Amino acid sequence: MSSAAKDKTLILMRHSKAEEGLTKPDHDRELAARGRRDATAAGSWLREEGLVPDLVICSTAVRTRQTWEHARSGGAQAEFVEFRRSVYTGGAEGVLETIREDGGEMETVLVVGHNxxxxxxxxxxxxxxxxxEAHEALAQGFVTSGLAVMRYAGDWADLDAGTCALHRFHVARG
Structure with missing residues (x-):
């Protein structure tokens, strides 16, 4: 097994609670006060769990960028952060392709995106x-500030349906 094929962690995080979008384009919606608190709590949880992404792939939407910014203020860390419109517009297949292309040799990748x-x-x-337990928690809904922590053994380029195991599902509330 190559070094790139050793166990990896993929974390999918839904952005925190955003303001209602009646007065501005969806892409420009900002976090609500609760969203800022929850995102900070998510960062604290990531730190406490020892989940330090080598790479964060973040949607270009304002609310996802702010979610990661507040998670960092809560203690989350990352080696690299990339902002990809494909996480905003691409749906599941587009995000999957982005992870395949950007994951490289990274051991832990966190995607901050949308539902x-x-x-x-x-x-x-x-x-x-x-x-x-994680699947039962996820079945309640992938709510704002939800984090799905998955384990994967393989190269990111080969990530595909049925190749991960859901390890944890956590909803951060601050």
């Missing part, structure tokens, strides 16, 4: 594999 894409991609990748 229903986060739920669809988690279901696609895990196909029921992993922790029963």
């Amino acid at each position: 229903p894409t986060a739920a669809e991609l988690t279901s696609l990748l895990c196909d029921g594999e992993g922790s029963h």
Whole structure:
């Protein structure tokens, strides 16, 4: 097994609670006060769990960028952060392709994105594999500030349906 094929961690995070979008384009919606608190709590949880992404792939939407910014203020860290419009526009297949292309030699990748894409991609990748408790929590809905932590053994370029196991599902509230 090559060094790139050793166990990896993929974390899909749905952005935190955003303001209602009645007065501005969806892409420009900002976090609500609760969203800022929850994103900070998500960062604290990532730090406490020892989940330090080598790469964060973040949607270009304002609310996802702010989610990662507040997670960092809560203690989350990352080696590299990339902003990809494909996480905003690409749906599950587009995000999957972005992870395949950008993952490289990284051991832990965190995607800050949107629903229903986060739920669809988690279901696609895990196909029921992993922790029963995590799947039960996820079945309640991939709510704002939800984090799906998956394990994967392979090269990111080969990431595909049914290749991950859902390890944890956590909803951060601050």
